[in-house]
Amino acid sequence: xxxxxxxxxxxxxxxxxxxxxxxxxxxxxxxxxxxxxxxxxxxxxxxxxxxxxxxxxxxxxxxxxxxxxxxxxxxxxxxxxxxxxxxxxxxxxxxxxxxxxxxxxxxxxxxxxxxxxxxxxxxxxxxxxxxxxxxxxxxxxxxxxxxxxxxxxxxxxxxxxxxxxxxxxxxxxxxxxxxxxxxxxxxxxxxxxxxxxxxxxxxxxxxxxxxxxxxxxxxxxxxxxxxxxxxxxxxxxxxxxxxxxxxxxxxxxxxxxxxxxxxxxxxxxxxxxxxxxxxxxxxxxxxxxxxxxxxxxxxxxxxxxxxxxxxxxxxxxxxxxxxxxxxxxxxxxxxxxxxxxxxxxxxxxxxxxxxxxxxxxxxxxxxxxxxxxxxxxxxxxxxxxxxxxxxxxxxxxxxxxxxxxxxxxxxxxxxxxxxxxxxxxxxxxxxxxxxxxxxxxxxxxxxxxxxxxxxxxxxxxxxxxxxxxxxxxxxxxxxxxxxxxxxxxxxxxxxxxxxxxxxxxxxxxxxxxxxxxxxxxxxxxxxx
Numbered sequence: 362x363x364x365x366x367x368x369x370x371x372x373x374x375x376x377x378x379x380x381x382x383x384x385x386x387x388x389x390x391x392x393x394x395x396x397x398x399x400x401x402x403x404x405x406x407x408x409x410x411x412x413x414x415x416x417x418x419x420x421x422x423x424x425x426x427x428x429x430x431x432x433x434x435x436x437x438x439x440x441x442x443x444x445x446x447x448x449x450x451x452x453x454x455x456x457x458x459x460x461x462x463x464x465x466x467x468x469x470x471x472x473x474x475x476x477x478x479x480x481x482x483x484x485x486x487x488x489x490x491x492x493x494x495x496x497x498x499x500x501x502x503x504x505x506x507x508x509x510x511x512x513x514x515x516x517x518x519x520x521x522x523x524x525x526x527x528x529x530x531x532x533x534x535x536x537x538x539x540x541x542x543x544x545x546x547x548x549x550x551x552x553x554x555x556x557x558x559x560x561x562x563x564x565x566x567x568x569x570x571x572x573x574x575x576x577x578x579x580x581x582x583x584x585x586x587x588x589x590x591x592x593x594x595x596x597x598x599x600x601x602x603x604x605x606x607x608x609x610x611x612x613x614x615x616x617x618x619x620x621x622x623x624x625x626x627x628x629x630x631x632x633x634x635x636x637x638x639x640x641x642x643x644x645x646x647x648x649x650x651x652x653x654x655x656x657x658x659x660x661x662x663x664x665x666x667x668x669x670x671x672x673x674x675x676x677x678x679x680x681x682x683x684x685x686x687x688x689x690x691x692x693x694x695x696x697x698x699x700x701x702x703x704x705x706x707x708x709x710x711x712x713x714x715x716x717x718x719x720x721x722x723x724x725x726x727x728x729x730x731x732x733x734x735x736x737x738x739x740x741x742x743x744x745x746x747x748x749x750x751x752x753x754x755x756x757x758x759x760x761x762x763x764x765x766x767x768x769x770x771x772x773x774x775x776x777x778x779x780x781x782x783x784x785x786x787x788x789x790x791x792x793x794x795x796x797x798x799x800x801x802x803x804x805x806x807x808x809x810x811x812x813x814x815x816x817x818x819x820x821x822x823x824x825x826x827x828x829x830x831x832x833x834x835x836x837x838x839x840x841x842x843x844x845x846x847x848x849x850x851x852x853x854x855x856x857x858x859x860x861x862x863x864x865x866x867x868x869x870x871x872x873x874x875x876x877x878x879x880x881x882x883x884x885x886x887x888x889x
Contacts, residue, residue, distance in 0.1 A: 484555055765796075841853060
């Protein structure tokens with residue numbers, strides 16, 4: 362019988378109400394068990410976490426044009442590679458004495474369930490933010506600030522989350538981080554974290570239809586989550602590279618919406634300048650336990666998509682041969698540039714019991730892997746509905762921000778797109794594309810032709826109607842783009858009228874932009 366992965370919110374609720382404390386206590390006990398093992402033990406937390414990013418190995422240890430970890434992003438292996446990573450860690454956790462029935466829970470990011478005794482919405486279950494947790498007669502304590510090094514993390518380093526910074530590689534970094542982190546005391550940091558993530562999930566809202574119903578724009582992660590279930594095939598569902606190409610090829614098709622890789626990459630760490638939590642950095646993300654609950658939700662979403670599209674049986678998934686996202690352009694350990702991906706590409710470094718590497722074909726049916734998912738918010742939303750019931754309308758307009766290269770920025774960043782009409786004080790955020798990137802990609806001469814990124818921004822009809830007020834011409838809209846890194850915001854403003862795809866106009870009077878350091882300026886196009 363398959364074991365069941367449950368919602369972390371459900372487990373937290375059962376604990377807080379006293380109905381059943383064992384599931385949450387055993388989860389903590391299992392994590393503590395694998396975290397206490399020596400790093401070279403194949404069942405240790407460090408051993409599993411290290412597959413994703415740091416410590417780098419292979420060509421990526423010395424060549425910045427390679428990623429030094431095994432994780433796949435922006436290609437069709439993204440969901441299946443992480444599916445196996447979760448399975449391997451879960452199997453190790455179940456070896457901890459007393460934890461034989463433990464499963465990794467999923468952090469249900471489509472639901473907002475306040476916890477008991479709080480004055481603000483708690484979107485992150487308290488077990489992931491509390492400093493102490495009573496277990497086995499003693500209080501386990503989590504230090505939320507610390508560390509002595511940057512992305513070559515020293516022994517004893519403990520991950521930090523927004524609004525804290527974990528940049529401690531140089532003396533200057535350490536002093537800056539000490540002063541910056543001192544601004545945010547516990548539990549105020551938890552309130553800020555929850556509020557920020559809640560805003561990220563909800564997105565920007567504009568005034569409703571007069572009946573109290575707000576209209577969410579494309580920045581809402583919850584909206585993108587829902588639309589991802591309508592992806593017409595696995596290739597588009599699986600990754601941002603395929604998604605963006607499909608949106609350009611089929612933008613007026615209502616089934617163009619993206620998969621949740623963009624949600625994985627969503628980086629609320631970047632909302633405050635100076636914040637640089639480990640979950641927001643590809644090198645270190647897997648060393649924060651929240652990473653695994655987050656990826657469990659991605660896997661839960663993938664399973665819901667599979668059920669909705671009748672793709673749960675072995676052999677029912679496939680890739681569109683030769684399509685964007687099916688050829689390696691950003692090489693990882695074991696997969697050099699130009700590797701053509703298919704369902705039988707090895708998911709390095711994971712080995713099956715028979716000594717062969719796992720492939721995507723091996724992990725289509727999760728029940729054959731020994732697990733399934735308990736009900737969550739997506740199940741409730743889909744109840745009694747089919748694919749045709751939930752397809753969205755085609756967007757009214759679609760913008761494209763491009764001519765951006767990851768090698769020109771240090772670490773992860775966000776491409777934010779705004780729209781504003783005359784007479785309105787504040788612009789409306791219409792697109793927010795998180796770009797997960799390595800810290801040392803900046804300045805990589807060999808990366809210039811391989812790390813191009815873009816943001817494709819659909820404007821829904823309701824959003825455009827509210828923005829224009831029913832009488833304005835869409836040509837009156839002033840668009841702007843902000844590239845937001847961990848330490849700066851770089852704005853670009855674009856001309857109105859028909860001159861859409863040209864270079865940005867000079868910034869507004871009084872604004873002193875930071876030095877561009879040789880970066881190219883983003884271009885803004887109308888796709889339709």
